[in-house]
Amino acid sequence: MKDLFSPYTIKGLELKNRVVMPPMCQYSVDKKDGVATEWHYTHYVSRAVGGAGLIIIEMTDVEPDGRISDLDLGLWSDEQIPALKRIVDACHSYGAKVGIQIAHAGRKAEDAEVPVAPSAIAFDENSKQPRALTTEEVKGLVEKFRTAVARAVKAGFDAIEIHGAHGYLIHQFHSPLTNKREDEYGKDLTLFGREIIQAAKGEMPEDMPLLMRISAKEYVEGGYGILESTAFAKEYQRAGVDMFDISSGGEGPIAAWGRPGTHAAYQVPLARAIKEALDIPVMAVGRLDDPILANAVIGNEEADLVAVGREMLRSPYWTLEAASKLRKETAIPKQYTTGF
Numbered sequence: 261m262k263d264l265f266s267p268y269t270i271k272g273l274e275l276k277n278r279v280v281m282p283p284m285c286q287y288s289v290d291k292k293d294g295v296a297t298e299w300h301y302t303h304y305v306s307r308a309v310g311g312a313g314l315i316i317i318e319m320t321d322v323e324p325d326g327r328i329s330d331l332d333l334g335l336w337s338d339e340q341i342p343a344l345k346r347i348v349d350a351c352h353s354y355g356a357k358v359g360i361q362i363a364h365a366g367r368k369a370e371d372a373e374v375p376v377a378p379s380a381i382a383f384d385e386n387s388k389q390p391r392a393l394t395t396e397e398v399k400g401l402v403e404k405f406r407t408a409v410a411r412a413v414k415a416g417f418d419a420i421e422i423h424g425a426h427g428y429l430i431h432q433f434h435s436p437l438t439n440k441r442e443d444e445y446g447k448d449l450t451l452f453g454r455e456i457i458q459a460a461k462g463e464m465p466e467d468m469p470l471l472m473r474i475s476a477k478e479y480v481e482g483g484y485g486i487l488e489s490t491a492f493a494k495e496y497q498r499a500g501v502d503m504f505d506i507s508s509g510g511e512g513p514i515a516a517w518g519r520p521g522t523h524a525a526y527q528v529p530l531a532r533a534i535k536e537a538l539d540i541p542v543m544a545v546g547r548l549d550d551p552i553l554a555n556a557v558i559g560n561e562e563a564d565l566v567a568v569g570r571e572m573l574r575s576p577y578w579t580l581e582a583a584s585k586l587r588k589e590t591a592i593p594k595q596y597t598t599g600f
């Protein structure tokens with residue numbers, strides 16, 4: 261029987277349990293230089309002390325104008341490597357493995373003077389008007405993803421996650437609502453994502469898993485659903501994705517029917533659908549705060565890993581507390597044993 265505290269292995273990545281801290285932007289870079297700060301160090305290392313098996317560092321962008329805000333992390337320069345490496349090394353010393361989410365915000369880059377996008381369509385009436393990328397620029401961005409991944413490998417990360425969700429650039433390319441291009445990247449909506457996957461794989465050690473976060477469902481009027489996302493996920497799987505991290509939404513103004521995230525485990529049915537259709541490992545996320553529920557998602561084989569976001573912001577030691585509640589063995593730092 262699998263449970264939240266069963267070890268998990270995917271390729272060369274060996275996790276002590278199934279608990280993941282998902283990527284969560286901290287907007288805490290000091291000098292707009294994309295370099296991780298003491299805040300990031302304390303924030304991530306606390307969750308390693310708190311027992312999470314895998315920590316995925318927040319959305320980290322491939323170029324300055326790919327950031328949601330100028331306070332986001334970046335990996336467009338070698339100077340950004342050491343501060344991340346320091347975090348990775350410290351998390352490793354507490355038994356956690358560390359991944360990083362590599363991204364570009366596209367039309368959702370709020371501080372870019374003119375954000376870029378597949379097509380010149382704004383997110384909503386309050387957002388900046390983006391300009392459409394030229395074909396050459398699209399190819400250039402694939403290369404920027406490649407070099408960012410190469411830097412992440414140098415920093416010692418154990419896994420790479422490509423951000424293909426939440427209405428950011430890769431999502432903008434595979435959504436028919438935001439990609440109206442007439443070139444090869446418009447005729448084939450997953451081409452941009454697939455080229456990024458292949459570029460990333462080219463820089464990663466053979467045994468390092470590549471994760472991809474996707475929005476399995478859109479919440480705008482006329483948005484895609486699970487049938488379409490299953491189809492494009494299959495293409496990404498063929499291109500080299502080893503595991504999907506299943507989220508939803510973020511692409512534009514939410515339709516009246518679509519308000520997401522109201523229920524516990526609201527995205528688990530989407531994760532399960534992708535897992536079954538593609539026969540691929542998946543991570544579930546979204547209101548899985550209750551350890552009994554998170555444990556059931558693993559036990560019922562709806563997902564292979566469970567990510568706990570906002571609850572882990574409130575409670576860095578969520579994993580240790582979950583083990584205690586579920587009466588499972590886990591390594592508790594010796595300094596804290598009396599607390600458990």
Ligand SMILES: Cc1cc2nc3c(=O)[nH]c(=O)nc-3n(C[C@H](O)[C@H](O)[C@H](O)COP(=O)(O)O)c2cc1C
Nearest residue numbers: 282283284285318319545546547548568569570571
């Ligand atoms: C403060 C904050 C920042 C976030 N930043 C990111 C991010 O960088 N990348 C991403 O894919 N999701 C991001 N998310 C979404 C979370 O990873 C997670 O999917 C979401 O919060 C739902 O999980 P939860 O109910 O456990 O919080 C963020 C969420 C929060 C609350």
